[in-house]
Amino acid sequence: MDEEFTEGVTLEDGFVPFPQIEVIVEDLPLESKHKLISRLWREEGARVNTVDDLPSQQDKTRFHELCEACRAGDLEQVDNMVSFGVDVNAIDEFDYTPLILASLCGHEEVVKYLLEHGAVCDRDTFQGERCLYGALTDNIRSLLLKFDISKAVDAIQPFAAHIASLLTKIEPSSSDVIFSSTTKPTSTISTGAAPAEPRQFHLHRFILAARSTYFRENLAGRWCSKKLVKLSSSMDPRAFDIVVKYLYSIDIAIGSMELNERTSQVARKLDLPDLISTLENLKAEESFRRKREHRQDDMRRAQADFERFVQEDVISRRTEVSKDEFLADKERFCAVPVGSTADILLSVEDEDEDMIVLYPTHRAMLIRSEYYMTMFTSSFAEGAYSVSNFEDQDDGTKVLPTVALSASKAVAEIILTYIYTDRVDIPGAIALDVLYCADLLLIDKLKSLASIALTSSTVEDDDAISDPTVGKHATPLYANIYDILRAGWATRMDRLERFAAKYFADNLAHFVVQDDFADIVLESAQRIRSRDETDTIELIDDIRFYLAQKYGILFEDDMDSVTGKVQEGPWRKITNYERQYNAELDLIDGLLERLDLEA
């Protein structure tokens, strides 16, 4: 920059040059506006994510999708994106948050949804003010003003609640290590607080290992065969209690100054810097919103810990063996090192590769699936698996029981990842398999994620199958559309049914002549058991709905009540689109006639 200015000025004759003044201009780094804003606000303590802050490309793409959906008012798509865990409060390159977009464009439902899922409209901030100022309708404005943030659903809450519940869960009991603290006859606690009593903490090795490197090392090392670990007498059990709560993602409350100090010391020893900063934050009086943000940060960190854990200690520690070998010497393969935190093996039979893959897992997490929960609390054989059954072998290993799962390796790993972290990216190609498996295991949220993956429009081209029979304008799919619809029926996912209907509607001319299409229409008709003559076929109804959407037929008044077609009348002319719409309807009617159905 300097160079330009210190260049010599060419003088024309007759002009007296200005006196040369040396100007030293400081070399300021060029920063994008966003980085500047972020930096400023971070210094202030507020937290703002810009698009650039988002961790992965996929997140960025998803965020853009989210913004688009907010502009368009597409609630379904918004729901999809938010389910992936995109940050609803990030801002894009034009300084818009999703909430602003929805608010500006007047989509009340979307605004409501965003608010309920943690979008913030804080009058003290630039974004918040914009939101309110630009609200398209009074309804939206009052929504924004009146929304009570404490009602917002915290998507991660169920997961955190599950972890927290493990501390007190009795059935099935999964605690595998006990930490006991001892009392001191002379208490080091200064002011009138009561002396600590001996306490026992029933904890889980794997959680401790996941969340703290200190525990991880020691549990694998000197504590590896211990059932009971004594805490040193200098450890204040109440401080330890707080640390345990933190590790188990329970909300911790402010204690006395002294207690906080002590806890910080413990945290330091256990190498938990995040806990220390959390304790710092607790001291300050914070608004509800700020507290919420911090808590969410804490939980995200816990989530990250578990992500790492599941990758390193579960998936990476798998044993792959051929089926025959496995059957020959089961015990050998079902043995794990004594220091392992696992208490059960998930045995996955991959039919295609003819392999058995064994993953060392933890019942405490598997019970997030209702199927496994019932299994472990039932009176059947699997219910008898309890920790104390495992004898340590002489060679420093222990034999674990197995539960079988019929799925491919990839699917199994996705399921495990979801179970341990509550979120997962599902490649579209195996989404269908994941869907069926999740249905068997009765994990509803995973079914939703799989459905979204299956039907999301950001298809990475190479992975997609294109149905060769679909015209080149149709969007490529991850699976055969008929399979998708049937899966939707089998697993009761409305999302898939609607997606299929829309897809058919978009390419109706192409499909209506196919035999497979006729078959599936028949199937849909049969799904409603007792049909009267004039009953409807669900699939046809949905297709008609999406057709109307496609051609922009908005007003029911224009439609003839019997045929559903747009009427032509002396008072209005029929448009081209409407003509096309009518034509498509005719196609459907033709098919129904051929099949001898009424609808």
Next chain:
Amino acid sequence: MMSSGKSRVKMRPPRNRDAGDVNFDDSWAVLSTAMQEMYRKNASRLSYEELYRTAYTLVLKKHAERLYNSYKTFVAQHLREIVSTELAPLASNTTNSLLTSTVGGGGVTSTIAVPLAAADKREGGIRFLKAVKAQWDDHCLCMRMISDILMYMDRVYCKELQLPLIYDAGLALFRDHVIRNNEFQVGEHIYAIILDQIQLERDGDIVDTSAIKATVLMLESLTEDKIDGETVYSRSFEPKFLRSSVDFYTTETDKLSRECDSSQYLIKTEKRLQEEFERAMSYLSVTSEPKITKIVEENLITKNIVSVIKSDASGLTFMISNDRFDDLKRLYRLCKRVDPEKTDLRSALVARIIQQGGEINQDAIEVLKHPDKSKGVTVQNAATIAAFKWVEEVLGLKEKYDRILNDTMDGDNQIQTSLANAFSSFINQINRCSEFLSLFIDDNLKKGLKGKTEDEAEAVLDHAITLFRYITDKDMFETYYKTHLAKRLLGGRSISDDVERMMITKLKMEVGFSFTTKLEGMFKDMKVSNDIMQEYRAHVQNTDPERTIDMAVSVLTSTNWPVSLSTIESHTCVYPPEIERIKRSFEKFYVDRHSGRVLTWNPNMGNADIRVAFRKRKHELNVSTYAMVILMLFNDLADGESLTFEEIKAATSIPDNELIRNLQSLAVVPKTRILIKQPMSKDINAVDRFSFNLGFESQYIRIKIPTVAYINKTETETERKGTMDKVDELRRYQTDAAIVRIMKARKSLEHNILVAEVTGQLSSHFRPDAALIKKRIDAMLEREYIERSAENRQLYHYLA
């Protein structure tokens, strides 16, 4: 997020899920074998994963319906086997009922009635219940396990088609194939056994309630399909229970009413109620409790309570007379249960009170009519004695019933009202009640409260006020009270001014100002008179220090004081000159002070002290004013001279009746014969002669000669009529005033409403009857205070 970046998943076509159908029978065989094992308590050997997957596959391949039905058939079959192998044999030990059983080796079935001893019956019954319960528990356990393995079907199939879940279907199967099993009537047995046990317990035995309770819980868990909220318990068992209870209690009621007296009956009733309550709460269903309680109440209480109350020997009357408070309490409690209004009890109480009150009234009237000389009752004091007796008896009665009300009936408001009404009715039945009450108070204020502390005095007066409340004709009372008060004040008979005032205050609190203004006026008059007398005495000191006769005058405002005192007749009197002189002096003195006022002398209220010289000695006599005037006549007579009645009358102008009375007191009353009468007869005739009795002797120096008139005897008939007339006149005025007041406020009013309002307004004084009001309205119409509306004959308008 998968941190493995873009690890490519191997592309392959998706799993073809439709690959081949699964064989239903094979899969079902796996499941049904497993279910058998579960029933045999071998579940721990089964693999959950395998069974779940089998069921899952079936559902996925759209065999859910078949699976569901197979399940139901399987369970039904199993249950039927259980009934015939496990339960039916036990059933034969339970009741006397007929059961099918095979006889001998020929396989001939015949029906045998097997009578059993009671104890065996009981034991067998309990055993049966326990066996059923055991089967039930097993069944529930198995259902839960089956529900676990068929969990997928529950979620998908049952929810979609809104069929009962596996577990619920299992319960329904138990209900249909065990309890309602056509062949073996298990349910009927159960009900019979339970009813049996209940009957045993009602007869006083102890039974094993835990088995029954467990069975009841089971019955309550079995809901009925189509009917909301009903269970096997409520539909099949409870009606039987209630019916048998009705039978039992009908007989029980008869039995008890025959065998027990009222007190016993009540005790036993309570006991039964308690027993049934506990039974329902402890081992039957809580929902049955109100129903069974109702049955017991209806039978034992509602049907019989009237006869229990009315029983002569031990009923309500007996209980009250003998202070049976516990019994009364119990009676009240039981009545309250069935009838929140407690009408029977109340009417019985009211009847009894009126009866007793009537007796009290009768007694009082007896005393009046036939005074019993042997008891010291004379015609004169008969009234006072009757009054006292009556008041005290009524108060006593009230106290008793108050105690009953508070101790046994919880101060119940409705009963309180009934009692008050009863009292009010019999008190007002005797038309002398106002008079009696006034006499009572009068006597107390004159003598009775002497020596009592302030609190005690207040207590007595409070009692009087209590009675006062009940009297409806309060203005009658007012009249009497005024008269009595006047006499007390003028005669100086009241023991304490404070007590008098206390009484007035209490009356004021009861009925308001208007009542007591006149009374207070009387007091004021007395005080003012005192002040005037002091001034007069000072005045006399100054003007006429030589005067020998000391006179005290009470000046009364005529409106305040009772009418009867100021009739013109009593005014005439010719005074001796000395007296006349003083009289005039006072008149002048007074009129100087208060011009525009007119004084009228009332000689019939006054008294005089005379110093009289007899032969033996001098006495000081206290006599009425009239008597003094009479005696003064004899001053001028020489010894031995006499005067006739006529002469005395002419000289003094005293009205006849007064003259007679005074002469009687002077000449006839034995102890105080100041005059000698010829002839010596009791009554006074015109020709009788009177002479001064020089020879009069008495121990006392100072003698009081009372006039017969000072004792408040009850009024003669004429007098009473006179009072009544005055009262009536007053009432007329009050009614008129009330009508005008109301019309002025409301401007126009319907006839009925007007009557109601007038009655309301006057209620604190007396109870006007409709005829009186109608008459007064007519009078008002005549005098054009109000007019009839032209359109509506019933409507009146106020005329300004």
